[in-house]
Amino acid sequence: MNKPLILITNDDGLHARGIKKLIDIAKPMGDVYVVAPDRPQSGMSHAITVATPLRLNKIKQEENLTIYTCSGTPVDSVKLALDKVVPRKPDIVLSGINHGMNSSVCVIYSGTMGAALEGAIERIPSIGFSVLTHSPDSDFDSSEKYVKLIIEKGLETGLPEGVCLNVNIPTITEPEIKGVKVCRQAKTYWSDEYLEHKDPHKRSYYWLTGVLINPDKETDTDEWALENNYISVVPVHSDLTAHEAIPVINKWRFDA
């Protein structure tokens, strides 16, 4: 029996600690191919590069581990890996471990989850992992046991077609983690405030800052799980249809 083929990417770039941790966890489980952005790509969502070509750069090839950087986005990395790097369709696509939360509405802005969702669109079981701290020195050890377990389950069971998992891990020690909770995405939004600075020519430039607003207080959400020391797992798909709004819009009269 062939070993599982595991494709790994992220959005913090190949030099981030999170992807090194993910590679270490995945290596004993199969043949690992890494195609990661050559520089940080946070906030790149599901962006693809259409107006310029892409480059691949082979960094390492050893037994069970092949590493490339890609000059594009996280989604570009998955697409290019599938067409040009892996010898066959991967058994699983892993993205992360991201330095920073990707729960609730953050999933929409996340390059980590863009890559995982691209795997799902390509009908490959895919999982994105994030820890709730932006620090480059994030401690990934406390979550290692759960990351390993979730990957094992993904390889063993697969996922419904077109579905990937958005896994967020609270920044607490392992004994404090109460377990894993399967959730829906909380209905949140960012209240943005751009900080205005002046350059030496007295012209303004603007830095994005913001606060996450969560009016969604139900207990079945990812935000609730994380606040209550659970690892949150949200199954995510690419169908953006607001199905419940179809009958509402159908009441509009369109006969011009």
Added chain:
Amino acid sequence: MNKPLILITNDDGLHARGIKKLIDIAKPMGDVYVVAPDRPQSGMSHAITVATPLRLNKIKQEENLTIYTCSGTPVDSVKLALDKVVPRKPDIVLSGINHGMNSSVCVIYSGTMGAALEGAIERIPSIGFSVLTHSPDSDFDSSEKYVKLIIEKGLETGLPEGVCLNVNIPTITEPEIKGVKVCRQAKTYWSDEYLEHKDPHKRSYYWLTGVLINPDKETDTDEWALENNYISVVPVHSDLTAHEAIPVINKWRFDA
């Protein structure tokens, strides 16, 4: 009574014909503020700029029409407009008219729809418009009547909270358009093929090309509507949860 405040953006940049058409259509309906990317941003999805600051550049201010360019993505343009440009919360956010289809899975990659969805996340009725041709000389005249009608309905009726509309317009003459159809997003995916070229130093670079694959043959989809000469309208939201997959994943045993 105040005139409606209309915020317009796109992903092809301020110099595209599509946004000029949208401005012309919207101008008689209210006070129009345009904040559009200063260069093409196709394929930017819901990307935001986090590692660099943004610039705003005022291009025009006349009665009922204020125009800025933004150095960021379509979503940046909406966020920055809401915080720094418009005098109050807009009554509607319009994005487009995009040169190229954004139906079915394309909605995920689309900067046009990223901007519209950002408006919806900010709880503003929002609509993205796209025509099914990439040509810079796209004929937007045949769709003008319907674009106007849909904006009027949006201003009059509003939209369910958190929902925006993804409007795609087939490239046929106005008499050939059979009407408007409210649809769900077809379950499609791209079969990618990267074309490999060599630079003068014999190093490879890769251009994204692909074919849209549509195994979803039901008649309630946007792809069906467009193939049958209807304008497709899909209500879109930011909840990526695959709700039907929650019980499936709940069967996984997570006790490590």
